[in-house]
């Protein structure tokens with residue numbers, strides 16, 4: 001089939017609204033959030049329904065064209081980027097953005113894959129429910145992308161990552177068949193778990209088109225604190241004690257180094273340091289509960305309990321200083337300091353990201369060794385470690401030395417990342433805690449995972465996508 005005939009067939013399936021033909025309009029689909037990739041697409045297709053997705057997939061099968069599924073294009077590892085060959089299509093789910101059903105009684109919601117995460121959160125809140133997935137890209141990322149990368153975010157500590165938040169899926173398979181697994185079941189032991197296979201598959205096994213999500217009761221009480229701690233070890237100990245002190249209501253615990261705070265203060269208008277003194281390490285901790293504080297009962301809410309916990313921790317020296325938000329606005333401002341780390345790093349200039357995890361109790365020793373390794377590998381580089389300390393997951397990032405341009409800095413990237421990943425593996429950790437593998441880490445995965453694990457992954461990929469048409473060259477090479 002000629003390219004022209006193929007494009008005509010796609011146009012007949014999705015209509016004019018569903019095809020992005022202008023190269024200028026295509027740009028947002030072929031380059032990523034960090035401008036690290038610039039691919040080329042034979043077409044950018046935006047189907048409006050599952051049936052259209054299936055028809056597009058069948059057309060691609062007939063024409064021998066590969067498919068790169070894409071949601072909000074906020075992924076940070078190039079998974080949603082077409083290669084430079086121009087022989088793939090980008091299949092964007094953005095038009096499939098409807099909430100199909102909310103079941104507050106059964107605590108579930110059915111949505112199309114292109115639904116933006118924030119829309120899902122707001123819809124849940126409008127029904128007095130919570131959808132707890134929360135991350136800085138939530139205004140742009142889609143639930144299909146969240147599930148396909150098994151996204152984490154800032155509340156994994158309490159609610160689990162995307163895998164724990166989904167009950168059922170609908171997936172278009174590489175053959176164009178539709179698998180309807182849209183079940184709102186909490187229990188379903190009927191053989192291999194296909195849903196779990198597609199979660200975290202990064203679009204390499206099929207295209208997620210709809211999902212049934214789990215909901216929780218809406219929070220009615222919340223306490224947010226900005227805490228200066230002496231060290232990462234103090235942060236881990238503080239969190240460990242907080243679980244019981246909060247009656248198991250710690251929903252977020254984020255660690256940040258001073259370097260990252262300085263970047264946020266420099267680049268994000270309106271950002272302000274909540275504490276008077278400068279400290280090396282900070283924790284942002286949130287407790288929340290669906291139980292409202294009892295009116296009039298002195299000390300019955302989370303904020304007084306948090307205050308007592310932090311007060312006690314100050315006396316033992318774990319906490320150096322702290323501020324508890326006294327309004328939603330203040331809580332938002334504290335969260336903005338954490339959420340703007342990625343944006344501030346981007347504005348500062350070139351950086352290398354390491355989205356790693358180790359067991360929580362091993363985090364302090366890892367940080368110490370990791371910081372030393374970075375400085376040793378490239379003197380003058382600026383480590384920017386921050387992230388989800390409660391999950392043992394840090395964005396162990398490295399900003400270039402002051403004034404360096406990207407090519408000069410990237411010449412050192414492999415050595416820096418190699419040094420960090422060796423330490424991660426030595427600590428029994430993972431080289432990709434929440435962003436996935438995509439294109440960026442395909443060689444690292446092949447290097448650091450065992451032959452047995454890789455063989456099983458390849459066997460799954462070959463069995464489900466024998467023609468290697470679904471997002472080829474991502475996650476594992478076959």
Ligand SMILES: Cc1cc2nc3c(=O)[nH]c(=O)nc-3n(C[C@H](O)[C@H](O)[C@H](O)COP(=O)(O)OP(=O)(O)OC[C@H]3O[C@@H](n4cnc5c(N)ncnc54)[C@H](O)[C@@H]3O)c2cc1C
Nearest residue numbers: 071072073074075079080142144145146151152153203208
């Ligand atoms: C500022 C910022 C902060 C972030 N913070 C976090 C964080 O805290 N935690 C975290 O986990 N991630 C984070 N991310 C990464 C990113 O937001 C998440 O990975 C997000 O889940 C990706 O969703 P998306 O819709 O943008 O997917 P895309 O970027 O479009 O795609 C990501 C991958 O999923 C595949 N895919 C997308 N949609 C589908 C589908 N419907 N079916 C099959 N495959 C599909 C793509 O092919 C690609 O491999 C952050 C990103 C940014 C820019």
